[in-house]
Amino acid sequence: MYITSSGLDERGHWKDIYGKRGTQFGKDAMPTYSIPLEIHDAPVGTKSYVIVFDDMDAVPVCGFVWLHWLVANLTHTSLAENESITATGFIQGVNSRYSHGNMTREEAAVYGGMAPPDQPHIYDLKVYALDTLLPLKNGFFYNELCRAMQGHILAEAVLSGIYEA
Numbered sequence: 162m163y164i165t166s167s168g169l170d171e172r173g174h175w176k177d178i179y180g181k182r183g184t185q186f187g188k189d190a191m192p193t194y195s196i197p198l199e200i201h202d203a204p205v206g207t208k209s210y211v212i213v214f215d216d217m218d219a220v221p222v223c224g225f226v227w228l229h230w231l232v233a234n235l236t237h238t239s240l241a242e243n244e245s246i247t248a249t250g251f252i253q254g255v256n257s258r259y260s261h262g263n264m265t266r267e268e269a270a271v272y273g274g275m276a277p278p279d280q281p282h283i284y285d286l287k288v289y290a291l292d293t294l295l296p297l298k299n300g301f302f303y304n305e306l307c308r309a310m311q312g313h314i315l316a317e318a319v320l321s322g323i324y325e326a
Contacts, residue, residue: 267299
């Protein structure tokens with residue numbers, strides 16, 4: 162299984178529109194214009210997909226891996242640009258903006274775009290093929306997602322790209 166995205170340019174950088182230099186923002190000035198993706202060659206028996214979009218380079222800045230987007234129960238193999246806003250055919254978990262304390266779970270259950278404060282960061286788009294739908298509701302936390310996925314992962318793939326500070 163592998164992932165492609167037209168959100169990456171030819172240099173391997175996420176395009177500006179999907180982060181702090183974009184044009185669409187939600188509460189707390191959070192970029193909300195989500196990246197498109199395509200999932201290819203999923204294993205036989207795949208019933209749903211999980212997406213985790215994170216920033217491990219955030220650890221020195223904030224003390225933890227920053228979660229930008231959590232998607233579960235995706236039953237199709239592609240997401241269009243900005244599909245996080247309509248969220249049809251999948252549910253979304255809470256992104257790390259929730260940790261600031263000025264968003265509800267519902268407000269943080271959306272794509273929260275890239276905004277590295279200090280230097281270019283590498284952002285990883287991880288997709289997991291699962292043999293089931295997960296018993297989660299919109300606004301789930303990452304730990305709930307990880308526990309629900311245990312024993313159900315058929316394959317995983319990662320697509321990484323850089324976003325400039």
